[in-house]
Amino acid sequence: MLSQNSLLKRTWPMVVQCAEAHRKPRWVPVAKSKIFRVPKRPVVSEEERLELLRLHNNYKTQMRAIRRFYHEEMIKEKQTRESASSEMSQRLEAEEWARCVELNEKWNAQVAIEREERRKVEVNQLETYALKRMQAIDEKRVKVIAKASEEIKRQKELSSTFITPENLDAAIEHALANPADYNFAIDLKGNKYLGRDTQITKPKGAASTASATA
Amino acid sequence: MPFMKGRAPIRRTLNYLNAGRLVLKDKIKIFSVAYNINGQNNLGAKEFVFWYLPQIQYKNPDVQVATLKNLTPSPFIKCYFEDGRKILVDVDNKSKEEILEHLINTVGKSKEVLEQEAIAAEKKDNPANFGIGCERPCICEVYGQIPCPGVVPLPKFMRGKYKNATD
Numbered sequence: 464m465l466s467q468n469s470l471l472k473r474t475w476p477m478v479v480q481c482a483e484a485h486r487k488p489r490w491v492p493v494a495k496s497k498i499f500r501v502p503k504r505p506v507v508s509e510e511e512r513l514e515l516l517r518l519h520n521n522y523k524t525q526m527r528a529i530r531r532f533y534h535e536e537m538i539k540e541k542q543t544r545e546s547a548s549s550e551m552s553q554r555l556e557a558e559e560w561a562r563c564v565e566l567n568e569k570w571n572a573q574v575a576i577e578r579e580e581r582r583k584v585e586v587n588q589l590e591t592y593a594l595k596r597m598q599a600i601d602e603k604r605v606k607v608i609a610k611a612s613e614e615i616k617r618q619k620e621l622s623s624t625f626i627t628p629e630n631l632d633a634a635i636e637h638a639l640a641n642p643a644d645y646n647f648a649i650d651l652k653g654n655k656y657l658g659r660d661t662q663i664t665k666p667k668g669a670a671s672t673a674s675a676t677a
Numbered sequence: 678m679p680f681m682k683g684r685a686p687i688r689r690t691l692n693y694l695n696a697g698r699l700v701l702k703d704k705i706k707i708f709s710v711a712y713n714i715n716g717q718n719n720l721g722a723k724e725f726v727f728w729y730l731p732q733i734q735y736k737n738p739d740v741q742v743a744t745l746k747n748l749t750p751s752p753f754i755k756c757y758f759e760d761g762r763k764i765l766v767d768v769d770n771k772s773k774e775e776i777l778e779h780l781i782n783t784v785g786k787s788k789e790v791l792e793q794e795a796i797a798a799e800k801k802d803n804p805a806n807f808g809i810g811c812e813r814p815c816i817c818e819v820y821g822q823i824p825c826p827g828v829v830p831l832p833k834f835m836r837g838k839y840k841n842a843t844d
Binding site: 560563564566567570571574575577578581 | 718751762764765766767768769770771779782783784
């Protein structure tokens with residue numbers, strides 16, 4: 464017997480008919496009173512058998528013909544429907560494709576124009592930048608050359624005071640005659656007293672103020 | 678990837694991914710974006726890849742989405758169809774919104790088609806539906822509904838035999 468739960472868990476609706484209301488279960492044996500009863504075979508006369516066979520054959524043939532007719536009709540209908548729908552969808556798709564391509568080409572052309580303009584601007588910018596740089600480099604070079612020529616001029620002017628083999632003796636004599644003494648001393652006020660042997664004479668008032676401030 | 682880590686983690690949230698508007702046509706099999714990371718004219722394509730590619734891949738799980746980085750002089754998007762056709766979209770110096778709008782108009786499904794598909798999907802997926810071809814063949818399987826009278830007899834007050842009894 465089917466359980467209630469299995470009926471509720473089924474995937475397809477079904478009608479349950481119970482045939483057991485008037486029957487005894489399968490496992491119950493034949494009743495004692497019926498053990499030796501032999502059911503009589505039904506006797507069908509030859510004429511009746513032939514007649515039934517004819518009728519059945521007729522019925523089966525006719526039913527088969529009807530079934531085949533409807534089946535073929537269904538197949539035919541399906542094919543026509545499918546072909547129509549596929550043609551329709553193909554045409555729609557082709558139209559859609561054409562529309563998209565057209566739209567896209569328009570967009571691409573627009574983008575190409577914009578890019579050309581942008582490229583032009585960029586090239587101009589690049590040119591001006593390069594020119595500017597070249598100018599700056601040129602200016603720098605000119606400046607360096609001017610500086611160098613000035614230096615050369617200065618050195619040339621200075622060269623008149625250089626010590627050469629001709630005036631070496633005179634220079635030595637001049638140096639000996641004028642010894643340079645770079646020693647000096649500084650007092651608290653920052654006065655500089657040049658020379659190693661210079662005598663320092665302190666002013667009277669200055670000394671007292673110096674000691675007071677110190 | 679952890680939830681709130683990395684750059685713009687909102688790109689990985691389900692709400693953001695579901696909000697993608699570009700659903701490619703069924704015949705498109707590969708969607709490739711070529712762009713450079715330098716230059717003002719590549720900015721739109723770069724941002725498009727950053728912001729919209731996750732949505733596109735999420736909305737088109739059967740499409741191969743490829744990016745070609747720093748391999749092209751100017752950025753472009755190329756779509757390959759299953760029958761060998763190609764469509765090339767030049768995205769030079771365009772913002773990411775403009776690119777997306779154009780793609781929706783050309784290679785994306787139109788709004789009407791999307792709505793129809795949504796309706797069809799809803800019919801199939803709606804768990805409230807029942808009958809042949811649905812998840813549940815009969816409403817009687819829902820808890821609280823009356824079982825089919827073929828399985829469990831109806832209560833007597835619902836049966837005409839008892840309700841309309843003359844004697």
